[in-house]
Amino acid sequence: MHLIIIFLALGLAYGLRYVDFLTSSKWLVRWQISLLLFISPPLLLIATAIAVICMGPQGKMLGFSTGWVSYILAWIFCGWTAILGLALAYQGWQSVQKVNNYPQINIAGKSVFLLDNPILFSAQIGFWDSKLVVSKGILERLNSEQLDAVLNHEQGHYYYRDTFWFFWLGWLGKIVPFLPKTQVLWHELLTLREIRADQWAKKQVDGLLLAETLLLMVSDRFTEQNNFYAAYSCTTPPNRLTERIDAILAETDFSMEQKSYWFWSWILLNFLPLITMFFHQ
Structure with a gap:
């Protein structure tokens, strides 16, 4: 019976990924879906998997017997997710320790860590209380207005705690890389994250200046993505850059902060398999 529950969960997981999510022009709805x-x-x-482990390999459920196969599979899956999470957390911790060795300077009243590199690079690195890293190239090649645009964008990432939340999202994505649209949805979330930070910066600086600075940084180079980074240009898929610029130059409201009870209701539905424990004897 437990194997049937596992296969039903897998089937539902696959089915959810085949939903057409690019159907709304509203940014909040697009973000939530x-x-x-x-x-x-x-x-x-x-x-x-947790429900199967808690029920154990013995007993019956709705008149059907259970067995060791589903129990072992559940433990393997939970072990894999735990090990993967610890590995990603360790990588993030290593990045934070590396950043702590960078010289610390003050720019426009903001404390930042300086990367000795001529490329144009800025990023929030860390978890909840992330650290802002900028390269020497930023200081040498951007004027004061462009630098202010970059700093305000990064402040948007810090305000929304993007490094923390996207660490967990990256972990969830790596757990099930075999599911369809995993990369497509990941790039969609990265793009919407950057648009949200752009809109935060747009409240402080001119939108045209922000778009020009973005183009300048992206044209300089692309760097390797990390799930705990929240960067001005690094994590934007190249084919989504136009979308970001259009959003910056548009006058539309791109708010993604409204409360939505249906969203949290759907989140809670994901834990319905835990109810099956009450039917185990």
Whole structure:
């Protein structure tokens, strides 16, 4: 019976990923649907595995016997998710320790860590209380207005704690890389994250200046992505750059902060497999 529950959860996880998520022109709805479709399948599988482990390999459920196969599979999956999470956390911790060795300077009243590199680079690195890193290239090649645009964008990432939340999202994505649209949804969330930070910066600086600075930094180079980075240009997929610029120059409201009870209701539905424990005897 437990194997049936596992296969049902897998089938539902696959089915959720085939939902067409690019159907709304409203940014809040687009953000919430993309987030739901990205996190629901792994949360559903984790809840199912925990339920199977808690019920154990012995006993019956709705008249059907249980066995060791499903129990072992559940432990393997939970072990894999735990090891993967610890590995990613260790990588993030190493990055933070590396940043702590960089010289610390003050720019426009903000404390930043200086990367000795001529490229144009800025990023929030860390977890909840992330650290802002900028390269020497930023200080040498950008004027004061462009630098202010970059700093305000990074402040948007810090305000929304993007490094912390996207660390967990990156972990969930790596748990189920075999599911369809994992990379597509991940790039969608990265793009929407950058648009949200752009809109934060746009409240402080001119939108045209922000777009010009973005183009300048992106044209300089692309760097390797990390799930705990929140950077001005690094994490934007090249084919989504135009979308970011259009959003910066538009006059539309791109708010993604409104409360939505249906969103959290759907999140709670992912833990329904835990209810199956009450039917185990």
